[in-house]
Amino acid sequence: MSKSRLILLFFLMMPVLTLPAQETWKITSLNWQPYSGAELANQGHSIEKLKQILQQAGIMLEVEFYPWNRAKLLAQKNKEYVGAFPVWPEDIFDKALISLAVDWSEIAVLKRAGTRISFNSVDELFRKYSVGVVSTYIYPKVVMEAMKKYPHHSDGSSNEMTLLKKLETGRDEVAITDPKVMLYLATEQGIDNIEYVKKIMDKELVVAFRDDEENRKRLQVLNNLLRQQKN
Structure with missing residues (x-):
């Protein structure tokens, strides 16, 4: 092989040799x-x-x-x-x-259609109502403190689907989660009695x-x- 061809081959191979995976x-x-x-x-x-x-x-x-x-x-x-x-x-x-x-994400309160919910703070929400949460989540401090303060009004579910079912059937009066997640699942399951109540915070x-x-x-x-x- 000629010297010029060797040089050409060397330069053609350089990108292959130098490009990182x-x-x-x-x-x-x-x-x-x-x-x-x-x-x-x-x-x-x-x-x-x-x-x-x-x-x-x-x-x-x-x-x-x-x-x-x-x-x-x-x-x-x-x-x-x-x-x-x-x-x-x-x-x-x-x-x-x-x-x-x-x-x-958003963390918000949701309820069943046809029910009336009134509150001015997360603390008041837990004091007055049975609140469904997902037990495997660590919620923001304001929610975790209310869960600890009112354990008899805090109802943990193992996942979002169980949380949805409890709210649909009235086992929980309200639920706290990301509303997009719950409403997505509700649509997938053909459940039409879930309503958005109020935002707690963006997250x-x-x-x-x-x-x-x-x-x-x-x-x-x-x-x-x-x-x-x-x-």
Whole structure:
């Protein structure tokens, strides 16, 4: 082979030799439609949003879905996963590193159609009514304090579907969750007697990373990408 052909071959091979392998982040998640879900288009709009943000840095996202407590445990203990998403900042595993907001959720009060609910604070809501919550969630402080103060009026459900069924049948007078999630499930189940009452707060949806050296770097990468989204 001539010297000129060897030189040409060397330069043709350089991009192959120098391009780094595309990084892939694997996370755990839960079926929390419409934000995330194994059967949803693009695995839910929050998952889709995170994928699009990471793609700007050439990062692929793989998502595995589990019941929520297991999803958090795997993200915390299993190094196969970098973290969990979507997560309220309060609802994380021990020593988690939390990102800036990737998306936004809402926490609100819902009731059955035809019932009258009147309250001026979360404390008053729990004092007057039977309140359904999802027992595997860690709610914001104002809700958790009311649950502790009025345990006889706090009714925990293992998941969103059970919470919906209890509200539909009147076992709970009201429920506290993300209204998009409950109303999505109600539509899927053909349940038409659930009504939105009042917003408690908007709440960030973040990525919760396990705390290790590599994930600290990943947290910085993601936060930089999220800051760029705002500019």
